[in-house]
Amino acid sequence: MNLPIGQPNSLFYTEEHSAFREQVRRFVAKEIVPNASKWDEEEQFPRDLYQKAAQVGVLQAGFPDEYGGVAGDRFFSIIVQQELSRGGSGGVAAGLANHRIVLPTLVRAGSEALKKRVIPEVLSGDKITALACTEPTGGSDVANIRTTARRDGDHFVISGEKTFISSGMRADFIVVVVRTGGPGAKGLSLLLVEGDVEGLARTPLKKMGWLPLDTVTLYFDRVRVPATNLIGAEGSGFSVLAANFNDERLGLAASSIAFAALAYEEALTYARSREAFGKTLIQHQVIRHKLIDMAQRISASQAFLESSAWRMDQGEDVVADLCMLKNQATQTFAFCASEAVQIFGGAGYLRGAVVERLYREVKVNAIGGGTEEIMKELAAKQLGF
Secondary structure: OOOOOOOOOOOOOOHHHHHHHHHHHHHHHHHHHHHHHHHHHHOOOOOHHHHHHHHOOOOOEOOOHHHOOEOOOHHHHHHHHHHHHOOOOHHHHHHHHHHHHOHHHHHHHOOHHHHHHHHHHHHOOOOOEEEEOOEOOEOOOHHHOOOEEEEEOOEEEEEEEEEEEEOOOOOOEEEEEEEOOOOOHHHEEEEEEEOOOOOEEEEEOOOOOOOOOOEEEEEEEEEEEEHHHEEOOOOOHHHHHHOOHHHHHHHHHHHHHHHHHHHHHHHHHHHHHOEEOOEEHHHOHHHHHHHHHHHHHHHHHHHHHHHHHHHHHOOOOOHHHHHHHHHHHHHHHHHHHHHHHHHHHHHHHOOOOHHHHHHHHHHHHHHOOOOHHHHHHHHHHHOOO
């Protein structure tokens, strides 16, 4: 069965989309797939992969032309997310796409000087970014952030901690959510912090999955940052950040669906070749039904994803749908990864198997970008109950 991911007869993709998809797919097949297991065991991937990704337009898609990007609709970004995910490594895919949750704050609210200094270097693959929002005392409760930034002349002085920061060890530019005012969301601001600034310390974290992606706790010990590094007006940090929540959730859904499809494809291939009780696994009804259940969920999730992206491009308010989409996509991934390992049996429990790696990487998708519980509550509020 051909799943509806990257099919040329889709209503939403043009010839330009298809050509770009093939370009990204070749990059993934050459640079990521052969190295995914190795990078997972080494818990890192080479920094020059960013530059290689930039050479084929992976980093630039969806960003303004004037800063080195390639403007386009949301389907170009979906292509990037889904094709990177086909590489079978959540850590690598998340690392190469991490700037998609960072640079929009600069595009939307940064000064022209900041935009020209930061964005082109990131889109060329020369610099790496990180978003420092989550704190040890709270995750999804962004409005309760405690890291402070006190004004001192023409500088801000940052004190506090951030944790679970993706790309935090290697980041050259870190957008930090800080409290410059009173309690609540209106007291938050965004500051761009240089990676080599005095007073910044980083401690790596060991994780269940996404092993190639460096993830850290950041410590800010009276870090001085020029006031010109303020992104947007003081007190506007939450609104600037929240403006990208929809696209972040769309991207997480896209990648989750693609990972689910990869789990399905791996399981299908294995079921066609593995023999048990005198016939291949796929000749057993119970295995065929598992594969159909997987395909059904993937197809439904992909349709939901593409219709939501199209509506976003038309300017519609789809917050409730995006919350439900993210949960639908991550639950689809969890189901498909589990069923794929079950079909593989013992072989799916061994390190090096793609389905084993996918199974370890499932849970972070239901947590990052807003937990399942937060998504349900936000959707309920949007729907008026």
